[in-house]
Amino acid sequence: MLFSMEGNIGSGKSTLISALKKEYAEIAGLPVVFVDEPVTQWEAIKSEDGKNMIELFYGNPARYSFAFQMMAYISRLAMLQEAIRENPKAIIITERCLLTDYHIFAKLLYENKSMLQEEYEIYKTWFHSFQDIHVDGIIYVRTDASVAFERCKLRSRPGETIDEAYLKQCHEKHEEWIQEEYDLIIDNNITEQEEALWMIHDYISDVVWEHKDPEPYDYTLMYIIVVWILINILSFQKSNLFHSRLYRI
Structure with a gap:
């Protein structure tokens, strides 16, 4: 099962994952x-x-936003596919997922005119x-x-040269995307790490148990009880039949 830790840049996701x-x-x-x-993969491409x-993207978003988002998508996809393939029966917790770029970063770059219309369409088609x-x-x-x-x-x-205005935009996009009814929301402004x-x-446990296949039911005891009842019914019927014949004689 896959769970994604979501949040703004600098929200404290990495700290929580380390804990x-x-x-x-x-x-x-x-x-x-x-x-x-x-x-590390993003830093390795120079x-x-x-x-x-990362330096190229923040230095010139209009030039590198499409390349960066495609790179982010491909690298995330490859890592997640490998983790799922190698751990088919595990709980996988990822720092952001493919949905993040689609709903937050790529969308915001397009709205801010840092990504061209045709680039955004290619990105969405790929996604x-x-x-x-x-x-x-999702853990927000x-x-x-x-x-x-x-x-x-x-x-x-x-x-990573980020201004506060951009972080406010990212925050607003997260708030639009996250669904309080289904997702876990941790207010990291006031919530202690232990809590x-x-x-x-508890959230992951609840989701896991909701999706777990029920254990196969052992019908052995029920079978024994049913057989015992049938034997007693037949014995009772035979006994009544025997006494009925004696009475007629």
């Missing part, structure tokens, strides 16, 4: 496998002057052609854009 890795090797009797966001894809990975649950780490902005400044990831871990554990 989950230490806390839970299994949930609901199933092993837990974690799939990190493929940032231009002739040595800039990686709908290969979206064969089902997400069973809700964090105010101002808090996320301060965290981004503190972590200072190379090439958040318990919330995630």
Whole structure:
């Protein structure tokens, strides 16, 4: 089963996933496998002057948004397919999923005119052609854009130059996408980490048990009881028949 940890840039997803890795090797009797966001792959792809894809994207979104989103989609898809193939009976927790780029980042880039109409159409066609990975649950780490902005400044990831206005837009897109009725929402502005871990554990457990196939029922005892009842009924009928004949004699 696949669960995706979602949230704004700098919302605290990676911190929660690191804590989950230490806390839970299994949930609901199933092993837990974690799939990190493929940032190292994005950093490994570089231009002739040595800039990686993250640096290129933030330096010139209009030029590199389509290439970056296609790269993000392909790398996520490959990692998820591998994790599912190698762990068919595990709970897989991924840092973002294919839906994230579609509903949040690609959509926002198009609306901000950083992605051309034809590029966006190609991206959507690609997405709908290969979206064969089902997400069973979404865990949304809700964090105010101002808090996320301060965290981004503190972590200072190379090439990641993000302004607060962009984070506010990302936050709004997440709020539009997330469904409170079905998804787990963790208010990371006020929720302590220990409580958040318990919330995630309970949410995943509930979803797993809802989808688990029922154990095959052992009909042996029922069969014995039915046979016993039938034998007693037949014995009773024979006894009545015998006494009835004696009475007539």
